[in-house]
Amino acid sequence: MFKLLIYFSLVLFSLNSLAQSEAHPDFKKAVNSYKQKNYKEARELFQKISTDNPENITSLYNLGLVEAKLGKPGIAAAFWKKVLNLQPHHNQARNSLNSIKKKLPNGNSRSSWEKFRNYALSYFSINHLLFFFTLFFAGGAATCIKYFTRRHIALKNHFPMPHLPKLSIFFIVCFLLVAILFSAKLYDHSKPRATVIADSASIFLSPTEEDVKISELNQGAEVIINNVMEKWVRIVTLSGNEGWVKAESILQTSGRERL
Secondary structure, three states: HHHHOOOOOOHHHHHHHHHHHHOOOOHHHHHHHHHOOOOHHHHHHHHHHHHHHOOOOOHHHHHHHHHHHHOOHHHHHHHHHHHHOOOOOOOHHHHHHHHHHHOOOOOOOOOHHHHHHHHHHHHHHHHHHHHHHHHHHHHHHHHHHHHHHHHHHHHHHOOOOOOOOOOHHHHHHHHHHHHHHHHHHHHHHHHOEEEEEOOOOEEEEEOOOOOOEEEEEOOOOEEEEEEEEEOOOEEOOOOOEEEEEEEHEEEEOOOOOOO
């Protein structure tokens, strides 16, 4: 039942996104340009659609396809990460991302948090977790109230004590699990992420190219955004290195908007 609810909501979300894309005057022209292998023109048109509606799933996914065709795997990966951040169950974007990662240097170490984020959190959006958080809380509260009401009547009338219903236990356990995931997702959302879209990005000690260069990031590397100052962004790599990179060298893919 719960799976049907979430899949139904995902279908509605996808249809709405597709309808918004097709309603845009440049959508068909962009698709035709892609089919005719005029990828640069298709990129311009899909970018225009995305500018008008930054959360348009279809145009973001297609932008990833176009960038992949233009030999920009880092940018393609960034767009597909944005798609999955907005719609975690977008199987095409997930499969495309997994495929393109094989063409990217693997410069990030995998901590326990990153593994948890990749294999658990990435499959849920905040809205999905909020829905289940509310659902299990309401179900648990309703069954517990019913149980304690029966318990009160039993005590008052010296009847045998009722057992805690298995349904109540189910709701409580599910609520606790979803509460943990929801808290972790909120924490993750508070740490905006970006992907390196340049061939390489230099990390500097301060927001100027005249300062010490700490290291280089490969295309497709994922970073956490700490601060934004004009054309520079203070980032933290997944391995823990901190520094400043040019804003034009990265594309934000998740978390509250910073770039």
